[in-house]
Amino acid sequence: MVYDAFVLLSFGGPEKPDDVMPFLRNVVRGRGVPDERLAEVYEHYMHFGGVSPINQQCRDLLAALDAEFAAHDVRLPTYWGNRNWLPMLADTVARMRDDGVENALGFATSAYGGYSSCKQYWEDIAAARKHVGPGAPRIAKLRQFHDHPGFVEPHAHAVSEALATLDPGRRATTRLVFTAHSIPVSMANTAGPDGGRYTSQLEETARLVHAMAAMDVGYDLVWQSRSGPPQIPWLEPDINDHLEALAEKGVTDVVVSPIGFVSDHLEVLWDLDNEAKDTAARLGLGYARAATPGVHPKFVAMVRELVQERTDDHQRAALGTLPTWDVCPADCCPSPARRGAP
Structure with a gap:
């Protein structure tokens, strides 16, 4: 498979106070979460001025990846789409289609298996492609990287x-x-x-x-x-x-x-x-x-190496013994019953 783009897949977060409740409603859509619980979580966001740091962290990671890709001759334009807030993945997929992208690699900001941390991103991709319709690029999610x-x-x-x-x-x-x-x-x-x-x-x-x-x-x-x-x-x-x-x-x-x-x-x-x-x-x-990886040079290089595993037959790096795979089995990590809260 020849890939012609890279897309960062993330959760998304509000960037001003007026975004907070619409964002939270996106997160819990279809789960019957009462407004009282949303109001409680709303206050957590307002403690930080109604701004989640996650979107800026995605921008910082994309900027670091652009430099890393250029330094290692990885010639893929980069995109970014979220599950719950702007830029929404469906809008990003539409832009990729308009740019002529056909086959992209997607990196999710979660290292682990499981429904919310892995399979739901596959569902996000499928829903975004369905929304865009004919010409929507195919997106192959990069593997889990818990032991990289x-x-x-x-x-x-x-x-x-x-x-x-x-x-x-x-x-x-x-x-x-x-x-x-x-x-x-x-x-x-x-x-x-x-x-x-x-x-x-x-x-x-x-x-x-x-x-x-x-x-x-x-x-x-x-x-x-x-x-x-x-x-x-x-x-x-x-x-x-x-x-x-x-x-x-x-x-x-x-x-x-x-x-x-x-x-x-x-x-x-x-x-x-x-x-x-x-x-x-x-x-x-x-x-x-302790800090999280963020834009640590080793972490940024890891993303590039995961891309090269799929584009250049780069050796798979792993310190653990649990297997990982490029495409998840169809029956893994079934969707949970929607009875929870955010």
């Missing part, structure tokens, strides 16, 4: 830097806590060829990052950003509950690393830099939050 050196190394560097800010005299009572977005237990335990991939990949990433950082502290994998109704079981423990448990066990300091994410978007800022940080302060825990 270009993803693991920036996280490892970040946790080492964060650990260095804590009191070395309390190293014996310091703990590394990895976090990722919680999902319903029913989604995490889906049957089929991809069942349990989300949690398995995160467990592997945590192990790889810890080993690469060569930290002399133990680690845990916990969850953040739960959003569903309380009667539906989600992955636990929540980061805040886990901090409580660690304090009870005599832990004095924590490094919190959001390995479930590629950039410091609003859920990272709100859940970790506000709520979890406040919980740690209340408990008297030393607290350091």
Whole structure:
């Protein structure tokens, strides 16, 4: 297959206060989420002036990729389309069609398998192409990259830097806590060829990052950003509950690393830099939050290498043992019942 474009696929976010409620309604469309819950999440966004950082982070990543592609003779024009806010993917696909693009490679800002983190992007692509109609370019999503050196190394560097800010005299009572977005237990335990991939990949990433950082502290994998109704079981423990448990066990300091994410978007800022940080302060825990990859040179190079895997037969780089593939099986990661909240 000859590819003639690259498109960044992301979640999207509001860029001014008037965008927030329309954006949230896009996120929860068809899920029966009450306005009271939207109002609560609305306040999270207003804490940051009604602006999510994710769109600017996508612009920064695209600019870095343009330079990386040029430096390595990857001759693909770059585009960007979102799931929930401008630029919407359907509009981007229409522009690609008008520019004469026929076959594009898509990179999603999520490293892991699972419905929301992988399969839904395939659905986004299909819906955008259907909306555009005849002439819509084909888009092949690049593979999951949870164990790629270009993803693991920036996280490892970040946790080492964060650990260095804590009191070395309390190293014996310091703990590394990895976090990722919680999902319903029913989604995490889906049957089929991809069942349990989300949690398995995160467990592997945590192990790889810890080993690469060569930290002399133990680690845990916990969850953040739960959003569903309380009667539906989600992955636990929540980061805040886990901090409580660690304090009870005599832990004095924590490094919190959001390995479930590629950039410091609003859920990272709100859940970790506000709520979890406040919980740690209340408990008297030393607290350091590790950065996400963002536009780390290794991460930017990783995206280019993923492209070259498909265009130039570049060797597939992987530090783990879990398999990844270019095209997901049709029956993997079934869509969840739409009963949740944002």
